[in-house]
Amino acid sequence: MKKWFMIGGAIAPFCLLLVVILLLICMFGGVKMKEEANNPMGGAYVCSPTGEIHKEMWEAAFSQAGVLKDKGNKYIEVAKKQGIDPVLFAAISFHETAWGKSQAVTTKNNPGGLMTSSGLMSFATLDDGLEAMGVTLHNRILVDGKITIEDLGSVYAPVGASNDPSGLNVYWVPTVKEIAAKLGGLTMNCTLSGAELPDGTPYFPIVMEEMVKYEGRPYVWGGSNPSQGFDCSGLVQWAFAKAGIQLPRTAVEQFNVVVPISAEEAKPGDLVFFYGTYGAPSHVSHVGVFTGNGKMYNANGSGVGYSDITKGYWAEHRPTFGRIIGRSG
Template sequence: MLKKGIAIKLGLAMLPVIFVLLFIFAIAGASMMSSENEVEVSAGGCSPIGGLNQEKWSEGIEKAGVFKGKQNTFMMVSRKYGIDPVLFAAIAMNETAWGTSKAVAIKNNPGGLMDAATGMATVKVFASLDEGLDAMGQTLHNRIIVDGLNTIEKLGNVYAPVGAANDPSNLNSNWIPTVYSIAEKLGGLTMNCAAEVGSDIKIVGDKMNYFDAVLQEAKKYNGWSYSWGGSNPDVGFDCSGLMQWSFKRAGINLPRTAQEQYAFTQRIPASDVKAGDFIFFKGTYGGANHISHVGIVINEKMMYDSNSSGIGYHDYQGAYWKSHFAGFGRIDSTK
């Protein structure tokens, strides 16, 4: 709301504009607050907010020296250790001058990992680049997941501390801004480690009666890596496997695949969507119209699902997800 003093200075000529804006805001507010039901969802730590920008991701990796063609390796290691693939790649690019340093070209060391056998005096040598990437992924898992260094700033202060004895030229002072810059070039983080959004994700409006039970179960696996074909905690979860398992805990039996779950549900317009409804996507793999991904709606911006960046909260309003959007769905009460 405008302060009174400022409003007076605007003059009578601005009053029609102000009234129009107030009218628009009032309508928007009424729409968003159609119900007083408001729930806080604790995502904890570092919350995923969006999918991979495939175009920028592939373009960046293809220009990165020895990393050319290693997109799938970055993704597989990221899934294995539950880390953000973009953050993983951005750090590797920073440590190796975009895949061109001697450490990575000759010693297959993409993460600047030191060799304990030499008292940390030399860079460790790996038999292959894939082996080096796996070791780096495990190190990042230990720092991000185990130690809780879930922002670029926290990670940089440990991974590349300013004033370190082995950094007489103070190059580490550039680590944080450079990693941010590279991550942006690769399409942006798929896990929101910069802003730590998620500690108070809110549901505004109505929710399906099963929503609390389903989300409570799904949240048990927050931060887990995506597991292709997975449908239980023993092997992990893919997107539809997570939905099937979580809904079953709430007494609702779903078919197995995203395509089958799409057919099992009724299409609903965006204006009628409630927390707990399904959101479907097409063409993330397979044919352009193949229903290939599913999540559960949290609010007008967020969903909870299992995708390549892991299990957790993701922003379905991002460019990637919007380009593959297939529709919202609700369980058919007649089935």
């Protein structure tokens, strides 16, 4: 994958070099922070728990996809024809086109960074571009045997490639995984194994499937559903209800119905509580869902998403774990 960065204007060589260095520092720092925040399991959790397209997540992702927003059915049609995973197809396309907003897709109907030796390919219609990309993916996956996202990354964005002097290709695999998760998870060549999703409570995949729909949404005090938005306990209550588990409304009430466990016993899907994030230091004031590897998924003042509980603010507020037992129905 080729990437060019241009800085215009008449800038002295020394100043130009300084600007480039500063931009690269900001770029890498920002991407790294986002990767750590959104992919605490190394970009994992990309398998659909049901093996089918999750209609709501699929449509929600496409609603943000620029000129591709109305092409969800076309992706499915082409994927079926070519024998490939529509979620993988869409995830790569969204990444290659900056979620349907790049010049390649808006001016050339090129939805997948398709190139010849002369440069980016142009297509008469967007549907033509999708058909061509489908053929390309068919060849890479079914002919060449590039089944996994990592395999495809070695073709689309090889790490260390001469045409990637800034080293940005290293982010291709985790970003495509992140987008696949937002689309509801891969439906082919994918299993919910330890390599994909940490061993956890039986309901963890369903809870995570629901919570990641709302990633990036703002925190809303008193919010307990998607229409209102979510506060910490509202998100937990809503997501666990999707798994058939009924929890009370507030963090304190949820704390009172779990079985206390140690940090060493905690599994993904257990709850993690915090003291004194507001009010008295002895007050249970926040709750999140433990996702493993020292992370939780929660709604907090920074919005809905992952947080590191091993250091900084959260570590200072006494993370305490609890397991939900016998709350179904």
